[in-house]
Amino acid sequence: MKTVKVDWLGDCEKCGVESALVETENGKEDWLYEGDKVTCCCGHTGHVEILPCEPVAYAVWDELPEAE
Numbered sequence: 001m002k003t004v005k006v007d008w009l010g011d012c013e014k015c016g017v018e019s020a021l022v023e024t025e026n027g028k029e030d031w032l033y034e035g036d037k038v039t040c041c042c043g044h045t046g047h048v049e050i051l052p053c054e055p056v057a058y059a060v061w062d063e064l065p066e067a068e
């Protein structure tokens with residue numbers, strides 16, 4: 001496993017930052033795999049999903065805790 005920094009997965013749902021760190025086995029800065037773990041600099045986490053018909057990866061963020 002290695003960690004790469006990407007800025008094309010979409011904004012973090014918590015803080016709006018566009019770049020995130022992704023833990024990936026075989027991916028790289030411009031190519032990620034389904035299920036790779038995404039972590040934002042604010043600590044929010046999610047995972048990578050791939051569109052069914054196109055090689056387009058995007059971040060699916062974990063549910064945010066209830067706003068206080």
Ligand SMILES: [Zn+2]
Nearest residue numbers: 012015040042
């Ligand atoms: Zn964030």
